[in-house]
Amino acid sequence: xxxxxxxxxxxxxxxxxxxxxxxxxxxxxxxxxxxxxxxxxxxxxxxxxxxxxxxxxxxxxxxxxxxxxxxxxxxxxxxxxxxxxxxxxxxxxxxxxxxxxxxxxxxxxxxxxxxxxxxxxxxxxxxxxxxxxxxxxxxxxxxxxxxxxxxxxxxx
Numbered sequence: 001x002x003x004x005x006x007x008x009x010x011x012x013x014x015x016x017x018x019x020x021x022x023x024x025x026x027x028x029x030x031x032x033x034x035x036x037x038x039x040x041x042x043x044x045x046x047x048x049x050x051x052x053x054x055x056x057x058x059x060x061x062x063x064x065x066x067x068x069x070x071x072x073x074x075x076x077x078x079x080x081x082x083x084x085x086x087x088x089x090x091x092x093x094x095x096x097x098x099x100x101x102x103x104x105x106x107x108x109x110x111x112x113x114x115x116x117x118x119x120x121x122x123x124x125x126x127x128x129x130x131x132x133x134x135x136x137x138x139x140x141x142x143x144x145x146x147x148x149x150x151x152x153x154x155x156x
Contacts, residue, residue, distance in 0.1 A: 094100045105111040112118045 102111075110118060110120070
């Protein structure tokens with residue numbers, strides 16, 4: 001009866017008998033049962049296995065999270081590169097249009113068509129920011145050139 005005393009079937013049978021006999025018998029039955037530890041050997045082994053799994057999976061999970069972040073970053077870079085390629089393809093298509101190229105040449109290089117007259121507005125300041133002499137237009141062009149060369153030589 002010693003080994004049979006702790007079997008589940010025996011305990012259920014004794015508890016059922018005690019409940020049939022009344023609540024006082026059930027309390028007596030529970031009081032006679034030995035106090036069992038809440039942490040059994042199986043529970044301790046299960047806790048050890050769970051902790052081992054957590055420790056064993058911590059580094060791979062960290063690597064996985066890092067790789068997912070890297071993949072997302074690479075996808076953003078790829079999307080940015082695709083947008084840039086699209087812009088460059090559009091610009092290339094525009095540059096194949098002769099009207100657009102002519103417009104750029106007129107704006108940036110000041111090109112003119114034959115027969116057109118171009119005008120350049122000069123604000124009257126020298127390259128160093130000083131105002132030129134008022135009488136410079138009355139002088140011969142070569143004197144103005146020499147004065148500008150002398151002025152640029154002294155400002156070095």
